[in-house]
Amino acid sequence: MSDASDDFDDDMPSDDPDFDYDDSLGGSDVDYDDNDNFDNYDDIRPSDSRMRACDVEHTVLTLDELQRRQREQVDQVASTLGLSAEDAMTLLLHYKWKHERLLELYVDDTEGVLRAAGIQTRDDGAPAKYATVPSKDLPAGFMCEICCDDDDGLETMAIDCGHRFCLDCYRHYLTQKIVDEGESRNITCPGDGCRLVVNDGAIRLVVDDRTYARYRTLLDRTFVQDHDRLRWCPAPNCENAVECGALSAGASRDLKTIVPSVTCSCGYSFCFGCGLPEHQPCICVLVKKWIKKCEDDSETANWISANTKECPKCMATIEKNGGCNHMTCRKCKYEFCWICIGSWAEHGTSWYNCSRYDEKSGVEARDNQAKSRASLERYLHYYNRYANHEQSAKLDKDLYVRTERKMTLLQSTSGMSWIEVQYLAQASSVLQQCRQTLKWTYAFAFYLERNNHTHLFEDNQKDLEMAVEQLSELFERPMQELAENKVLVMDKTAYVANRRLVLLEDTARGLLEGRWRYQVDVK
Template sequence: MESDDDFMSIASSPDDFLGTQGSDDESLGDDFGDDFDGGFSKDKDIVSTSRKPYEVDFKVLSPEDIEREQNLQVNEVSSILGLPPESAAILLRFGRWNREKLIESYMDHPERTLDDAGLGNNFESTPKAEVVSGFMCDICCEDGDELETYAMRCGHRFCVDCYRHYLAQKIREEGEAARIQCPGNGCHMIVDSKSLGLLVTNDLKDRYRTLLTRTYVDDKENLKWCPAPNCEYAVDCPIKQRELALVVPTVQCDCKHYFCFGCSLNDHQPAPCQLVKMWLKKCEDDSETANWISANTKECPKCHSTIEKNGGCNHMTCRKCKHEFCWMCMGLWSEHGTSWYNCNRFEEKSGSDARTEQARSRASLERYLHYYNRYANHEQSAKLDKDLYLKTEKKMTSLQSQSGLSWIEVQFLDTASQALQQCRQTLKWTYAFAYYLARNNLTEIFEDNQKDLEMAVESLSEMFEKPVPELANLKVDILDKTSYCNKRRVILLSDTAENLKNSMFSYPSFMASQLTRDTGEWTFNVDW
């Protein structure tokens, strides 16, 4: 993030920021909506560094950064158009901060642009509070020679107390800032920052600034608020909506929260936003099936004893008969490190079993359950891994004293825990993505990468669950496996991102009516 000097504003006073308000009038705003200049992306270029194929450029911005940027743009437009800063701010917000189109519109049709923005054409008078002889307020019907009044350039005059009450209600109760209009009946003139600064208290000015900052971010396609609770940062990313079929724009806020810039959901790489939306809807529609399949207990495939999963690892050992099996597919665990390990891959049925409509319906359900079961299991395992780490963290001090390791040296558990969380998050969404992929050689490669990552994660998870006294002896192995997991995750995401970008993946034809084809890059060449 740039230093304060890089963001220095040329505002004449701190209150100039109060002028960043405007109208939501759509006659001009719609014209500015889709291809505005991008603000930060244009003026403060996001520096492109060497990055992995699945990474995107982004910048995290604090409220102070956003305020400085607004001040800078307001004063630039004010200087170019020869308008007061508070009026330039209203114009900018009306034009959704697209300076080029705003200036062009103003130069071609100055009076119409000012009227549409709620400014009017009278800039000769300077609004101020004053006592007007014989005046009666139309709101409270009070009159008197000592009654203080206020009127903007539109000439609609009211007593100061009524004006203050009106503005307080708009700001505090209605959360309004950018589109506060004159209280006069039928008047569309916007209350500017100078008028507001004369009439409201300091606490309302602070609230006003906050609301304007939020509106500024909401107005710009390249800016989004971090969705983490109580986070006040915004993220600047140049990815456009039309690119979301080809890119999964995961960003990380300064609060350490990872989220998708396209849809604001938690990180869902490698699945594109539209597929994620479809998958979540399908899971919601099939909620009863999902509830059943995600149950925490299963029967041992050998002795049929009830077994409860209490950790993230899928390597299960029955306490009664000592049978070792995979929680996911219930197959022998001894086969899961071999070349024929295919727990992650759904095997399509062929022949007479798929001829009848009933058989096809059952096959479709089995296919969905295959992918959902693994999706839900990684979600559950991630939570169990996190719970396990929280318990292990309490024993790290004991491990430190018993093993002679320093506190920094026992942090390898934290490193491993973070890797498990991140890899399971990725694996979870690989199954949602794989569900929608058409079967071809590219899908086989994707599932091979998926299998390699899953095997590495299970191995690390199994080591992670060892008794704390044994963890010191496993430190090197855990660090090596952590590094390998991270490497396999990078390979999977990089390969998938490259294929997405080049429109290499194919999807079943039934999805054609469901997917938004903004770029025309989706392909449908296989039918189930």
């Protein structure tokens, strides 16, 4: 008799694919010369430069270009409304750089707009007043309301509201707002209940250079965050921003029909819609569902459901640890049948025949067990292949180092120039790019409904995976063979890159045409 146990192993079975490929691979209609110079081998594209369905137009903006755009908007608003540059910037910060909306509101209610932005309204149209004044030049009896210092030698500071404080307290207040709290817009006067904003000019006058540099950095961040079509490049130490015109105001709707993959000038590719690393051809909503599915405990529960059962009496989760179907719960000592979950006492002498036990609860238990097991097997099929390519993607850095080493060795042993061995770097880059694409094809396929379009997608997926494995195998050959088969490596590299584009193009067109149907709600 088997002794039911509630201690079970959490290990899940492995389901790694075993590929058996033919060594032959069709070539592409590309002519190569041994002296070809591959200046940009991060991506291989056909000679046709027309936009494909899987591409999105985007522009990389440096920090200088971002600041130039800020100055242009400030100058435009200042000249149009007849305001100072400081007041124009305060207005733009308050209205989140929506200058067209700002101009419309300003015409309708000038005083209301200025008041809402924290700007003192002045009949003469004079710019904001701010200056440091020695306390000895002020009327007798001045005392800083923050530190209560009334020394005649104090430097003081006030803006239009007239709330005057000593310069040290004003500087400390602004430094705390900027450095500690990360504020860059709507920093109001330290006066109790005052809503007037300390503008850029006043901040520059009071704080030190380091704090002002931090303030400008925060302004740059708000500028990008306030624009729907701008996003910072997520790559470490990269200060560039990317502008993508593919997304409209209804970005959530657009992200169901496109995967806006962009590439920064630093070489990093990411999704403009969600900010995650590039995940073509899988749309953002499915990417988030897949990541959550892989990270949370739902699949552990699924494994438990598929490999364990609950005691019919005390509902303790148990695992069968022997061949006999006569189970005894360790917790409550209840005896039951593992097959039908029925009481063992009702089985009589028919220990291995559950046909006599045909209650509805037993049938439902068996059906649920079968469904749970089938669901788990399907998930593992896609997850293992996804994880395999994800692991390969994590080795990108090592692959790049090994590629450089191969290029150096090949250059020294074959007499080739550094330009002539660039085809190895090109092959390495294409392999990394295709591994990333293949990884997300399995997440995408997991959520697709089965139909003729799905079969075509899986055919393209299979062709790309076969080509990638062939190129990977060729890439790992000894140096001498790589030197002798340079044209073959280049030809297969171009073929693999082309197969990736075929898959992405077909998937992207399917998204635009509404061809794909999913097993989950993507609304």
